[in-house]
Amino acid sequence: MTDTKPRPFYASPDKTYEEQRKCRMQDAIDDYLQDDKISSREVYEEIISCIDDVIHYHRAQLDRAQSVRTLMHGYREVPDRF
Numbered sequence: 001m002t003d004t005k006p007r008p009f010y011a012s013p014d015k016t017y018e019e020q021r022k023c024r025m026q027d028a029i030d031d032y033l034q035d036d037k038i039s040s041r042e043v044y045e046e047i048i049s050c051i052d053d054v055i056h057y058h059r060a061q062l063d064r065a066q067s068v069r070t071l072m073h074g075y076r077e078v079p080d081r082f
Helices: 017-033 040-072
Strands: none
Touching: 017 040
């Protein structure tokens, strides 16, 4: 299946989205490596933190989707009416 959605435009019309994405990552890496105030360990920890943010976001979305699916199957608490 081909992705037909338009990709965002960055940098130069002569570069593909994938090339532009790599340039953005290179810019971020250069920014970190050229900053003498940040250690290699801090660079590593910030990359891990960014990955953890993505994991937490998607886990929350998964939990929400599973909750809605459970409700759609009819599994829900019956309110106590007495």
